Amino acid sequence: MTTNQTHHAATDPAPSPTAQPARRAGDAPAHPMRRAGDTTAHPMRRREDNLPPRGSVSLVVPALNEARNIPWVFEQIPDCVDEVILVDGNSIDATVPMATHCLPTVRSVKQNGPGKGNALRTGFLAATGDYVVMMDADGSMSPAEIPHFLHFLENGYDFVKGSRFVAGGGSLDITRFRQLGNHVLLAAVNRLYDASLTDLCYGFCAFRRSFLDQLDLHAAGFEIEAEMIVHALRSGLRIAEVPSLELPRRSGRSNLHAISDGRRVLRTLLSERPGARSASTGRSTG
Secondary structure (H helix, E strand, C coil): CCCCEEEECCCCCCCCCCCCCCCCCCCCCCCCCCCCCCCCCCCCCCCCCCCCCCCCEEEEEEECCCCCCHHHHHCCCCCCCCEEEEEECCCCCCHHHHHHHHCCCCEEEECCCCCHHHHHHHHHHHCCCCEEEECCCCCCCCHHHHHHHHHHHCCCCCEEEEECCCCCCEECCCCHHHHHHHHHHHHHHHHHCCCCCCCCCCCCEEEEHHHHHHHCCCCCCCCHHHHHHHHHHHHCCEEEEEECEECCCCCCCCCCCHHHHHHHHHHHHHHCCCCHHHHHHHHHHC
8 A cells, every 4th residue: 555645736737846745643844755665756656657658538527418518618628638438317408419519539328327426437437548537517627627637647646636725726606605514524534534635525536547446436426526535545545636726517507415415425434434444344243
């Protein structure tokens, strides 16, 4: 298991010589994220990392009745994306035909159950790229930011997540109630998992597909985003946060239910915390 690392990127995705990954209690002050065996100029890179200069990229986009938003999203997908997978949640509008019209090479797959979590897991299994990027289809996330995520994957990180609350990020859509809920859940994950994240309930993420098994995803709903993060933390993956600007949904209504989905996220954080499973197993067998 590797040492977990959380790096907060500034607006410029290039590493800064003064930037430091977030520290945990007990970390040595000099190079808290450097392992004893790291002697190269890239301390974040494992010796066995032998990926090509630029790994192939799969973009997974779950969509449910997003025909009016798909054109704006698809026209901004950068050239660095090799494969786009649209996961359709049985849309009753023209989501799939619109996606094909905008991008003839798009791969459309149907999810086999309800919920965003199910849609994402379906898309991840269909992806073939070295790196997998996930983002929403409602226009709240800009595909133009994808190269920032890939920069850190190509430089030794395993899991990269967007943050609205790190320097350079922001939100033009979040309400005070949702921001308060995110703050409470963020405090919980940082305390329970000894982390130093700046954002939690935001689904713009990227990861190395080779670590999909370590992420061990089972969630069906919006809580899958929290499940991904806590499993990445528990597995010791090297995590970076990059600034991201959340935009207002371009049209339609969100499928997010702040209170019920927030409860599901909290249950996920509590049930997946270190020691929770072993304690539960001990009680059931005792």
